[in-house]
Amino acid sequence: MKENKPNADGTWSASTTNAQQPKTPVYIGIAVGLGALLWLAPFMGLNSVLNPQKLANIFGGPGSQVNNFLALLGTLGAVTLTITTIIIGALSDLTRSRWGRRTPWIVVGSVLTAAVMVGLGMVNNKSQLPIFIVLWCLIQTFINMIVAPLIAVIADRVAPAHRGTISSIYAIGYVIGQYGGPVIGGRFLSTANPGLVNTGYYVLAIMMLISGPVAAMIMHEKSSLGMPKQRLDWNGFVQAFIFPIHHVRNFYLALFDKMMINIAVTAFGTYQVFVLTSGMGLASSEAGQYISYMGTATMITAIIFSSTAGGVSDKIRTRKWPVAFSAVLTAIGTILPFVFRVPGSMIWYGIVAGTGAGIFFSVDQALNLEVLPNPENSAKDLGILNFANTGAQILAPVLGAILFDMVGKQYMPILLILSIIALVGALLVLCIKEDRAKIGGRDAE
Template sequence: MFALAWLGFWLLVMLPSQVMLAQLARDLDPGRKVRLASTFQGVMLVAIVLAVPLAGFLCDRTRLAWGRRRAWALGGFTLAALAFALVGQSDSVPVVCGLLVLVAFGQAGVLVALSAMIADQVPVNQRGRASAAFGAPQVVALAGGMALVTEVIHDVSTAWWVIAVLALACCLPFLLGVGEPAPPARTRPVGGLLHNLTPPRPRRAPDYYWAMSTRVLINAGNLVGTAYLLYYVGDALHRPDPEGAALTLTLVYLVFCLVATYAAGLISDRRPRRKPLVLAGAAFQIAAALSLAVSPTWETALLAAALLGVGYGTFLSVDQVLTTEVLPDERTRARDLGLVNAAQNLPIAPMVGFAVLTLTNENYRALYAASALIVLLGAWSVTRIRSVS
């Protein structure tokens, strides 16, 4: 049921960034589709970057008999789903941007609450599997969701409210059916608002910031390569059915990602060495991006989809565990995980994607070279972590 709740969250997160915002931008203004898609992504990412630390601070300080994490997750799901359903009904760019901000605020509440549950309740030697329950639904959400919004539902406005309803339905079994233990007295935050919103000092928690850098860069590199996939298969590969081709590549990617997520999670629990698995995941992603930069063909794209799936799946299952092991204070877990997750949503990918495609006259080889470079920087960051092997 925990994995099902994450499935609902990933439906609201993955589908807009991968295909739904691209569809919406294309329908609103085909001539400015890249600019609009980048703007919509940037608005959501900036909003969640700002909202997550505050949501984490408030979640840590909430005391409810029903469950502080459950309350924030349920409230976040409700807000995000309602706003999400309305996005597709609007043909006004400012209104869409405003609704996307509300979606991001709801996502922030869900993200800090569900992430903190892993650190709160799961023993260290089982966190690889718990992290797989966090990461694997991302794969299922993207595969099933893309099939739904590209092959089954052809009306953009209908797709937005259908996904919203599905996401809300996915969270209810866990949030309404599974209890949450009361937090120990020692985990009660101390100090005022400014103290608890202030991030830990880098000198006190260097590994925490290196883990944050790893998360930010590897996710950004992955998103640079995948966010413009719909345009890549149409404009660079010249496939006659861009949406069908994008779905095929996504399904290949997701099958390999799902297998790698579970396998890496089990390996991580049995042999608790996190960094080598993160590095292996980064290496596969770099290989995928470089293959597309060197040879933009359909056959290469299929190979790259498989490599990217193995790489990102491995990263997904281990990075969350690594992050929980470098948290500087058990009293501020939601805040500190929230800061990592907020940083992960910095609008690096849309900024890089827009800049590269604009400056190079939509040269996708340059885009994938940039993707490889960003992931490489993320791999270097994980080597700087000292407290986790």
């Protein structure tokens, strides 16, 4: 099987054609799926559960101080993320090494991110909060060394005919990480032993540490030393580092629809502890149990639908309609706890939103690959699109803090607004113009 090898005329290609890859490269799917699981689960465990609880322990309970600090983290992290997403993705595209373009970044990024997570776990009082801020910004930088190159592997080494299948395998790992991370994090919440939160940081750091090496060993990327080096004159610089500006309508619609949907999901995750405690009156230990139940329900339904949605979208030859439907399910699931206001409604959120998440993570990734303006810069452009994922995880606390003050310092009404935001995402994705003839491996060689 040939992939990223010289063409017949001796030139190199940054992508793989259907003719070069007649069989589905399942091992690539396993590599990116496991890689996604092992970086996202630790990040979500921190962002959704451990960070809010650690800050609540430091400040003496949930409330405005915690929300404002989370908003500060979000603002500074967003600035860091915006800069590093483009730079790291572009540098990955330009990398020439015996281990390929992506592997060096993925491995080094996992090691550095794990080290910073250990440092976060060691912050325990107000005087150390400036250190917490610096470490959080470093996490945004180092985790981008994993995310953008890992996704770019699909664009590099998977032919269009197989991208739906590989995206589904990737989505399974992503879904388990997205919802399994808070389940793991919830196990380290204890009213009787607040210090257990720190142990959670160290456990999740181990998962992060092995994410890069595991993915690298399975995918076994070829050397990129033979690829021509891109000249960094002005035109080369613009192509390598600047946001794309040609043939980008679908690209930016995909970016912002993804941003809206992920803000709704991430903000819900960020405040789920406080919805259960301040909103529904549960103790921290009881809230941790319900978070585990909800995460399990979400993960099961999401795995079921993420494993099938990519193939279904190939057969019906559309990406945008399944993604829009997933956004509607997210909106319905988000509003259920607002309407019923009992802990059991959080489990129903897990079932309904989990179904939407499974469809979204599978089909949206295939959609992203199809809206790329230039395969030569796939890591940079996918890194920009991934800002809708990681950026939402950073920006959601900022929005949450604003909404918390707007609705009278209550958590429950925030859910109604998040539901509306998810519906906006559905409308944006429906504005994308699809070339349905190219979906499902029908594109021209």
